[in-house]
Amino acid sequence: MLKKMFFAGYGGQGIMLAGQMVASAAILENKETTFFPSYGPEMRGGTANCTVIVSDKPISSPLIFESDCVLAMNLPSMLKFEPTLKPGGVLLLNTSLIHQSAKRSDVTVLEIAANELAMELGNALVANMIMLGAFVRTTGIVKGETMEKVIHNVFAEKKADLVDLNLKAFNHWKP
Amino acid sequence: MSTKVLMKGNEAFAEAAIRGGCRYYFGYPITPQNEIPEYMSRVLPQRGGHFIQAESEICAINMAYGAGAAGGRVFITSSSPGIALMQEGMSFLCSAEVPTVILTVSRCGPGIGGIQPGQADYFQATRGGGNGDYKVPVFAPSSVQEGADLVFEAMELADKYQNPILIFTDGLLGQMMEPVALPDPVPEVKSTDIRKHKPWALTGYGADDSKRNTVISLRLQPETLEKHVQKLFTKYDEIEKTLTRVETVDVEDAEVVIVAFGTVARIAKEAIEMLAEQGIKAGLIRPISLWPFPYAAFDKITSKTKVVISAELSMGQMIQDVQLGVKNRFPVELLSRTGGMIPTSLEIAERTKKILQEKGGN
Numbered sequence: 001m002l003k004k005m006f007f008a009g010y011g012g013q014g015i016m017l018a019g020q021m022v023a024s025a026a027i028l029e030n031k032e033t034t035f036f037p038s039y040g041p042e043m044r045g046g047t048a049n050c051t052v053i054v055s056d057k058p059i060s061s062p063l064i065f066e067s068d069c070v071l072a073m074n075l076p077s078m079l080k081f082e083p084t085l086k087p088g089g090v091l092l093l094n095t096s097l098i099h100q101s102a103k104r105s106d107v108t109v110l111e112i113a114a115n116e117l118a119m120e121l122g123n124a125l126v127a128n129m130i131m132l133g134a135f136v137r138t139t140g141i142v143k144g145e146t147m148e149k150v151i152h153n154v155f156a157e158k159k160a161d162l163v164d165l166n167l168k169a170f171n172h173w174k175p
Numbered sequence: 176m177s178t179k180v181l182m183k184g185n186e187a188f189a190e191a192a193i194r195g196g197c198r199y200y201f202g203y204p205i206t207p208q209n210e211i212p213e214y215m216s217r218v219l220p221q222r223g224g225h226f227i228q229a230e231s232e233i234c235a236i237n238m239a240y241g242a243g244a245a246g247g248r249v250f251i252t253s254s255s256p257g258i259a260l261m262q263e264g265m266s267f268l269c270s271a272e273v274p275t276v277i278l279t280v281s282r283c284g285p286g287i288g289g290i291q292p293g294q295a296d297y298f299q300a301t302r303g304g305g306n307g308d309y310k311v312p313v314f315a316p317s318s319v320q321e322g323a324d325l326v327f328e329a330m331e332l333a334d335k336y337q338n339p340i341l342i343f344t345d346g347l348l349g350q351m352m353e354p355v356a357l358p359d360p361v362p363e364v365k366s367t368d369i370r371k372h373k374p375w376a377l378t379g380y381g382a383d384d385s386k387r388n389t390v391i392s393l394r395l396q397p398e399t400l401e402k403h404v405q406k407l408f409t410k411y412d413e414i415e416k417t418l419t420r421v422e423t424v425d426v427e428d429a430e431v432v433i434v435a436f437g438t439v440a441r442i443a444k445e446a447i448e449m450l451a452e453q454g455i456k457a458g459l460i461r462p463i464s465l466w467p468f469p470y471a472a473f474d475k476i477t478s479k480t481k482v483v484i485s486a487e488l489s490m491g492q493m494i495q496d497v498q499l500g501v502k503n504r505f506p507v508e509l510l511s512r513t514g515g516m517i518p519t520s521l522e523i524a525e526r527t528k529k530i531l532q533e534k535g536g537n
Contacts, residue, residue: 020181020352023181023352024181027179027180027181027354032354033181033353033354034351034352034353035181035351035352035353036347036350036351036352037350037351039206039207039290039346039350040290040291060441060442060444060445060448060520061441061442061444061445061519061520062347062351062353062441063347063442063517063519063520065519065520065521
C-alpha cells in the first residue's frame with residue numbers, strides 16, 4: 001500500500017492539522033508516513049497545502065507529483081491539485097466554497113458542503129473534521145477508530161473540551 | 176529508544192540536542208529553522224538548560240565559544256545567510272578547540288535569496304569561509320530520524336574531538352514531519368563535574384590545584400602556531416579515518432551512478448526505482464559525511480558504469496568532490512536545480528535517462 005495525497009485550502013481552515021492527523025493515525029497503525037507542509041510567507045487567508053504519504057514500506061521522496069487523493073477546501077485548491085490525481089483517485093470537494101464542478105471524469109468525486117455541515121454542529125471551525133471524516137470513510141487509508149484516538153490525543157489537556165465536538169464533526173458526514 | 180512519534184524535523188533536531196546533553200542554546204530567528212529556537216526557548220529551561228536569543232548570528236556563535244570554553248554542551252542553529260555570519264566564529268572555535276554543534280537548515284542564495292530548500296552552501300559547509308587552516312566535520316542527514324540521531328551523536332563527537340561539528344539539513348527536512356524514535360537522554364553532568372570530563376575547560380581554580388587553563392586562538396610565535404596547526408591536522412587525519420560515512424545502493428551493478436545527499440538523495444532513491452521499472456540499472460552513492468567526503472566509495476564503481484551524475488540543489492559544488500572520487504575513470508555530469516526548485520523523482524529519472532543516452536553510448 002502506497003497512498004499519496006494533497007490536502008489544500010486557505011490558511012485558517014485547519015488543513016495542516018488534518019494532514020498531520022492522517023500521518024499520526026498512520027503511525028498508530030504501524031505504517032510509514034511523511035507530512036510536508038508548503039511553507040513560506042504564509043498567512044491566514046492565504047493558500048496552504050500539505051502532502052501526506054502513507055505506506056507499508058519506507059518512503060523515499062516526501063514530495064509528490066501525482067496523487068491518489070486530493071482534499072480541496074476551496075476553489076484555488078481544486079484548480080491546482082485536481083490535475084495531479086491518478087485515474088481512479090478520490091477528489092473531495094468542499095462545495096460550500098467551491099461552486100464549480102470537477103473536470104475529471106476518471107476519478108471519484110465527493111461533494112461535501114463542509115461549512116454548512118459544520119454549522120449544523122454550531123461551529124464553522126470543524127469543517128476540516130467533517131472533510132477528514134469523509135476522507136477516512138471513503139479512502140480507508142487509515143481506520144476511523146484510529147482517527148478517533150488521534151482526535152483524543154490532539155485535543156488533550158487544555159483543549160479537552162473540544163474532543164466531543166471534533167468527534168461529532170468527524171462522524172457527521174454520511175455517504 | 177522511545178516509541179515513534181510524529182515530529183517536525185526542526186523540533187526533532189532540537190529535542191535530540193537536549194537529549195544529547197545540550198544545556199546551552201543561543202539563537203537568532205531565520206526561516207526555515209525558526210521552530211528550533213522556538214522549541215528551545217520553551218523546553219530547554221524546563222530541562223535545566225539556558226536559552227538566550229542573541230542579537231545576531233555573530234553574537235550567537237561567540238556566545239557558543241564562551242559557553243563551550245567553560246565546558247558546557249552547546250547547540251546553535253541558523254540558516255544559510257546566518258551560517259555565513261558564523262564563519263569567523265567557526266575558525267576561532269577550531270583554533271581554540273572548543274566543542275560546539277552547529278546545525279544549518281539550508282535555504283537558497285546567493286544573498287538573502289529565498290527560503291526554499293537549497294544545497295548551494297556545500298562549499299560554505301565543507302570548505303568554510305573562516306580564515307586559516309581548519310576543518311569542520313559535516314553530516315548531511317536525509318530523514319528526520321537520521322537528523323535526530325546525528326545531532327544526538329554530534330554532541331558527543333564534538334566533545335571527543337574538541338571541534339565544532341556541522342549538521343547540514345535543508346528546509347524540506349526541517350519543515351517535514353516523520354515518525355521518529357528519539358534516543359534516550361545522556362546522563363546529566365553537574366557543572367561541578369565538568370572539570371573531570373573536560374580538564375581543559377575554563378571552570379575556574381580548583382580546590383586542589385591552582386593550574387590556570389587558557390583557551391586561546393591567538394598564537395603570535397610562528398613556531399608555536401605551526402606546531403598547533405600541525406596538531407590540529409593530526410586530529411583531522413584521525414577524523415577522516417573515523418567519521419567518513421556513506422550509504423551506497425547497487426553501485427557495483429549500475430549503468431549509471433547518481434551521487435546525491437540529503438533531500439536529493441531521497442528523491443533520487445525513488446527515481447532509481449522508476450528507472451529499474453524501465454530496465455535501467457542505476458545506483459546511488461549518498462555521502463552522509465560531506466567532510467570527510469567518502470572518496471573511497473567511488474572505487475566500488477565498476478566498468479559496467481557509463482556515467483556518474485552529481486545531483487544537487489546548486490549550480491554544481493559537490494561535483495568537484497565527485498570528480499576527485501571518480502579520478503577520471505568515468506564521465507561526470509551535473510543534474511542541477513537551484514533557487515529553491517526541487518526536482519521530482521520523475522524529473523531525475525528522465526534527466527538521468529537522457530544523460531545516459533547522450534554520454535553513455537559506447
